[in-house]
Amino acid sequence: MKPEHQIIDLAKVKVSCTNCSLTELCLPRGMGEDAVRKLEKIIKRASPLQKGEYLYRGGDPFNGIYAVRSGLIKVYANSDGGEEQIIGFYLPGEILGLDAIENNTHACFAVALETSSYCTIPFADLSGICKVVPELQDQLFKIMSRELTNENQMLLTLGKKNAEEKVATFLLTISNRYRQRGYSANDFKLIMSRQEIGNYLGVTFETVSRIFSRFQRDGIISVHKKYVNILDMDALKKLVSGCCG
Amino acid sequence: MKPEHQIIDLAKVKVSCTNCSLTELCLPRGMGEDAVRKLEKIIKRASPLQKGEYLYRGGDPFNGIYAVRSGLIKVYANSDGGEEQIIGFYLPGEILGLDAIENNTHACFAVALETSSYCTIPFADLSGICKVVPELQDQLFKIMSRELTNENQMLLTLGKKNAEEKVATFLLTISNRYRQRGYSANDFKLIMSRQEIGNYLGVTFETVSRIFSRFQRDGIISVHKKYVNILDMDALKKLVSGCCG
DNA sequence: CGCGTCGTTGAAGCCGCTCAATAGATGTGG
C-alpha cells in the first residue's frame, strides 16, 4: 500500500489553463493573462470519467458547462418514443452543456465513450466573471455561435445528403478535428461504434458498415475494426460536394 | 399627393421596446426599465421587408442580429452542391443571425416570406451594453441556449422520425409558437410553401402534400390551400411520440 | 384569355431498412 498522502483529490488540484495544451481551442482562446487567471480560479477538475460514466443526464439540474480535456464525450437526446438521437461527439478542447443554460436543466445526456478527463466550469461563476472580463464574454458568445454553426451544418447533412455523402462528411469532419488537435488527419481510430455513427447520421449501422466497405473497395479509405486510414482525401471531398465536382 | 412631412424615415423612428407587444418573447424579456432604455438606444428599425427581400445573404459581413417584429423570415444554408437546406422559420419576437457572431460573416441566407418588419441590433453595441447590464448578458446567453435546444430538437426530428412524424411535429411546433403569440393554436395560415416545408423537414413536397391529405382523410386536420385547421390535437401529439401511446 | 406557379394525386423505381446468418473480438468462469 502506498502512503495516504499520495491519494490525491483531483477536485482540488489547481487547474492551469495557462499550461494546458488545449488553450488555443478552448475557452481561454485569445484571452489575456489576467483573464485566464480569473478563469482558472473557478474551474474545477474532477477525476476522469471511465467509459460509460455520465457527465450529466436529462433532467439533471444545470450547474455548469464542461470542457473536454482528453477522451471523447457523446451527447444525445431522447425522443418521446424513447429512442436516442446523438447530437454530437465532443473532443478535447470542446465545450458542452451550453444548451442547458436557458432552462437550468439538462435535456440531453453526456456519456464518456472512453476514459475522459474534463474541466467543470460553474456557470454562475463564469457568468459573473464575464461581467468584469469583456474578452471572456465575447469568447463565450463566439463559442455558442460556433456551436450553432456546427448544428446548422448537421441539419444540412441530415436533411439533404444521402447515406454515402453523410458517411463521407462524417469522416472528413472527424479528420479535420483531429488535425486541429495535432493528430494525423489521415490515420485515426474511431472511438464510437458503427451503431453510434449510424445513429448520429440518421442511417442504420448496417448502412454505415456497407459504405465503409464500399469506400475501401474503391480505394478511398482502408478500415480495420475501428481504425481508419484515409487514402484519397480528394475523393472524399468530391463525394460531399454533391456531384459534378 | 400627401405633403412631404408625412414621408417618414423609418430608420430614424425611435424604437420603443417598452411599448412593443413582443417584449415578453424578445430580447428585453425579464429586464428592468433601465436596461430596456439602454437597449432602445441602439436598436434600429428599418422599413419593412417585402416578400422575397433579403435581410442578409451568405458571405455578408456580420453587423448585428435581428429581431422579427411581424411577418415571417426564412433562414437557409447552401450546401456545396448548391442545394439549400432551410434552417428555420422565424416568427415575431424571435431573433436571428446569432450563428454569424463567431466568423463575423453570415453563412446563411435570411429572406422574408411575407411583408415583415424587424429591428436591427448592432452586435458591437449590444455586446458593449452587455458588459454594463448583467441582465442583458444573461438574457443573450439564454436566447442562444434556446436556439441550441431548438436545433437539437430538429436534429432529432430529421434523424429519427419518418415523414408522417416529421409533418406532425412541424404542425405542432407551429401551433405552439402561434399560441405563444396570442394567435389561435388550431387555425392558422402556413405562410411557407409545401416546397419549403418539405425542404425544412428533409422530405419532398409531394410527400408533405400526401401526408396533409392523409391527415385530412383521418379527420386530424382540415387543409385548404395554405390554411390549416387542427381538428384533433391529441391525435397529432400521439403521432409524434412515436407509437404505443 | 394564356401563362406560370403551386398543390394534389397516381404509378413505378430505388435507396436504405429489416431480417438473418456468420465471423471475429472480448470477456467470464470452470
Next chain:
DNA sequence: CCACATCTATTGAGCGGCTTCAACGACGCG
C-alpha cells in the same frame, strides 16, 4: 487454457417508404 456467452461488425436477400416522374387542376396575374 479452453469452452461458452455476448457484443460488434460484416454481408446478403427481400421489402417498403419515400422519391422520382408525370399528369392534372386551381389560382393569380399580366
